[in-house]
Amino acid sequence: MTAVAPGDSHGGGTTARVGWLAALSSGALWGLSGTLVGLALGMPPYAAAGSAVLAAVACSTINELVRLCWQLAQDAASGRLRVLAAALRSRPGRLACVAGLFGGPVATVSLYVAYQYAGVAYAYAITALSPAIGALLGRLFLGDRLARRAWAGIVLSVSGAALATYRPPAGAHPHFALGVVFALVCALGYGIEPIFAARAMRVLDATVVTTLRMGSSFLALALVILPLLGGYPLMVSALGSRSVLWIALAAVLSSSGYLLFFLAINGLGPGRAMPVNLTYVLWAALFSLFILHVQPGWGLLLGAAISIAGAALVVSGGGRRSEEPATVPVART
Secondary structure: OOOOOOOHHHHOHHHHHHHHHHHHHHHHHHHHHHHHHHHHHOOOOHHHOOOHHHHHHHHHHHHHHHHHHHHHHHHHHHOOHHHHHHHHOOHHHHHHHHHHHHHHHHHHHHHHHHHHHHOHHHHHHHHOOHHHHHHHHHHHHHOOEEOHHHHHHHHHHHHHHHHHHOOOOOOOOOOHHHHHHHHHHHHHHHHHHHHHHHHHOOOOOHHHHHHHHHHHHHHHHHHHHHHHHOOHHHHHHHHOOOHHHHHHHHHHHHHHHHHHHHHHHHHHOHHHHHHHHOOHHHHHHHHHHHHHOOOOOHHHHHHHHHHHHHHHHHHHHEEEOOOOOOOOOOOOO
């Protein structure tokens, strides 16, 4: 997530056209990324792990490793590596690391469990609540003001998520409802993450914050959570399987989606970029149909559309204090 004050160019011209294309493309990449992770989780060795949580942690660890390496390679090419050590010793750097704990071990692991129980498209429909959750948390902890339309957007977002998931689809996993619960935990994690990331980006560059976020997430998963669950044999087995190719591709697509999303915010402003980016819910439904052969129900599609409309109202109608720009919580895989 990031915060950019809209400029005069957001209304039209080349910058705006690039912004619209970037926002739509970022949503498509995130939708495809999530679908590929769902495909990998249905393959050996994850499918035979016997524990959805263990499979999710092992898969998340590999995903974060690939994304961290990709990010560090970009930092090295741009000469930012020297900045990371100093940033890590600062309070903003530590806040970026805390953001990573909510965005990685809490949100991403929960999302991957939700993939297995509820399916990619349905899990994503719930994560569309993250802007509403972020706005409410900003109201409670940061003193952000919420206009009436923001409150209306929160109601719409909740209503859309409820409509999308209140009835399990045909052939749903027996633990579909539990998958919805994990998706809600994911949305909560993605709602909390921007509170810390926004404070870090008052001082640090967004790219530095992103690297620290990914690094803290990977270290927490690899050095703490995975050993506690005894998951290293599963991860090693996964690294030698075909599934790792899909995870690696998903990680690169997700990271590219971040870059496009930042371009969209720069070209359109958060209020326009965020709702277009949230079409990742609909993209995930489309890719799930063609890749996973899961046909989305009308309730899912209509609920997702309502949630996206609600997010547009939330982002445009609240979540800011008079002296600071709005911050934008985003979901990712």
